[in-house]
Amino acid sequence: MGGANLELFKFSVYIFFPIATMYYFGAPEFYKTHVKQIKFWPEKTNRPPTTREDILIEIEKLKAKKKIRETHVENSDIVIINRTDISPHFRLLPITLIMVKRCGVLGICTYPFIPPPLSFLPSEAF
Structure with missing residues (x-):
């Protein structure tokens, strides 16, 4: 070799x-x-607003999204009962109560809202 x-x-x-x-x-x-000569574009990440105007703009956006969500929920067959509206004990627990209007079933799901499985609903509810 x-x-x-x-x-x-x-x-x-x-x-x-x-x-x-x-x-x-x-x-x-x-x-x-x-x-050192290479310049990168600024990151496109979600950064919290720093100025007062940006904070107010974000608050208005959140209020608009909440209003849209509330009108969507009002028009649907599911009522979301806020956990702070029920009793002071629910303020410590991350729970939201939901009630399906068509059959009157009361269910509990975790927050943020995750719909419960539809297996407990009667077939005539749809």
Whole structure:
């Protein structure tokens, strides 16, 4: 096969190539000339508003969404009873009571609203 010289060459490449690569790409000059010049766009994440105007705009958006949700619930066959309207004990528990109008069944689900399985409803409810 190759002999001792070939093995010595392969061993030196296996050892010194990663070290030379880290030395070249980890040098401050490489960072200044190639990496520092790249500009990234700002992140498009959900950030909380910081100014007073932005906070008021967000509050108005939340109020509009709540109004839409309330009108949607009023028009549907499900009534959501807020947990703070029932008794002061429910303020500590993350529970919302729901009542289906068509058959009068009272069910409990976790908050945020997750509809209960429809298996307990009578078939004539639909």
